[in-house]
Amino acid sequence: xxxxxxxxxxxxxxxxxxxxxxxxxxxxxxxxxxxxxxxxxxxxxxxxxxxxxxxxxxxxxxxxxxxxxxxxxxxxxxxxxxxxxxxxxxxxxxxxxxxxxxxxxxxxxxxxxxxxxxxxxxxxxxxxxxxxxxxxxxxxxxxxxxxxxxxxxxxxxxxxxxxxxxxxxxxxxxxxxxxxxxxxxxxxxxxxxxxxxxxxxxxxxxxxxxxxxxxxxxxxxxxxxxxxxxxxxxxxxxxxxxxxxxxxxxxxxxxxxxxxxxxxx
Numbered sequence: 001x002x003x004x005x006x007x008x009x010x011x012x013x014x015x016x017x018x019x020x021x022x023x024x025x026x027x028x029x030x031x032x033x034x035x036x037x038x039x040x041x042x043x044x045x046x047x048x049x050x051x052x053x054x055x056x057x058x059x060x061x062x063x064x065x066x067x068x069x070x071x072x073x074x075x076x077x078x079x080x081x082x083x084x085x086x087x088x089x090x091x092x093x094x095x096x097x098x099x100x101x102x103x104x105x106x107x108x109x110x111x112x113x114x115x116x117x118x119x120x121x122x123x124x125x126x127x128x129x130x131x132x133x134x135x136x137x138x139x140x141x142x143x144x145x146x147x148x149x150x151x152x153x154x155x156x157x158x159x160x161x162x163x164x165x166x167x168x169x170x171x172x173x174x175x176x177x178x179x180x181x182x183x184x185x186x187x188x189x190x191x192x193x194x195x196x197x198x199x200x201x202x203x204x205x206x207x208x209x210x211x212x213x214x215x216x217x218x219x220x221x222x223x224x225x226x227x228x229x230x231x232x233x234x235x236x237x238x239x240x241x242x243x244x245x246x247x248x249x250x251x252x253x254x255x256x257x258x259x260x261x262x263x264x265x
Contacts, residue, residue: 009035011061012043017054017205018198019047026062031071032115040119041096048100051264054205054212056100057197058123059107060116063190066106066132069114091115091147097122098220101213103204107197108132108183109190113171118147121156121182124216127200128174128183129193137169155223157181208246209264 011022021043023030030036047056060066097104106120109129117134120126136149144150145166154162157180165172177183187196204212214237222230241247245265253260 008039009033010039010043012047014047014050014053016202017052018057018201019050019053019055020057020059021047023058023060023067026060026064028068028071028073029062029065029111030060030067030116031073032067032069032119033071033074037090037093041093044096044100044104048102053102054209055201056102056104057107057201058104058119059194059197060109063110065110065116066108066112067116067119068111069116069118091118094118094122094147101216102209103212103216105197105201105204107193108134108174109193114138114145115147118145118149118152121152122148125200126177126183127185127187127193127197128177129187129190130174131190132174132177132183133171134165134173134177134182135169135171136166139167140169153182208241208244208250208260208262210244210246211241214241 007024009024011024013020013022021040023036023040025031025033025036044056047053103125104123106123106126108120108126110131111133112120112128113133113135114137117136120134136145136153138145138149150162150166153165156162161180164170172180172182174183174186178186185196185200187193218230218234218237221233225233246260246262249260249262
């Protein structure tokens with residue numbers, strides 16, 4: 001796939017309950033441009049609001065990689081610290097990931113660097129091809145990750161391993177990313193990645209949508225709530241799910257040995 005200057009920076013396709021969002025700047029290894037900063041949040045919100053969508057998959061176009069982070073070719077006038085502080089952060093759009101109720105999966109191949117790695121970290125699950133390479137190199141530019149990398153990575157892999165990656169900017173391959181717990185599944189190569197992701201997404205999409213949404217809410221809350229508050233939330237959400245039509249349908253389908261027909265109710 002080759003993008004033109006007139007092509008959307010983000011593509012959205014919905015099939016069989018799975019919304020696939022594609023970063024569509026392969027000529028720039030899907031670097032994050034202002035167009036991506038605008039179009040990706042809009043596409044994520046659209047997919048999350050679509051009742052036909054149960055799972056959201058995010059991937060990068062082209063053979064070279066998922067996303068290499070910010071497009072450094074986009075020039076901006078220098079600002080004083082006071083001017084910069086007075087404006088909304090450029091990375092504020094990452095916050096959209098924390099508003100999504102539906103499960104999200106990052107399908108990563110090739111380079112996944114800087115802000116691209118932060119996009120993957122903001123998703124609920126990550127599946128990587130064997131050629132995937134992960135890094136947060138911002139420290140080498142006199143910066144730190146500004147799209148949630150310093151917050152999401154420690155929560156995912158622990159403080160020590162996260163600090164190692166953050167302070168060195170080192171690159172890790174897919175196998176090491178899997179060992180650290182960054183990725184949930186590995187695909188043999190980039191060609192096998194779509195099928196591996198589709199298998200995972202279809203498995204989640206087949207589950208009751210409300211149960212998936214509430215499970216995600218409870219699990220994510222565990223990173224911010226103390227244990228007792230988290231347990232109260234879990235019990236509240238469990239009670240809500242126990243009263244749903246989909247729960248009754250799941251029980252009936254089990255008893256009748258037939259596939260369930262969930263209606264998100």
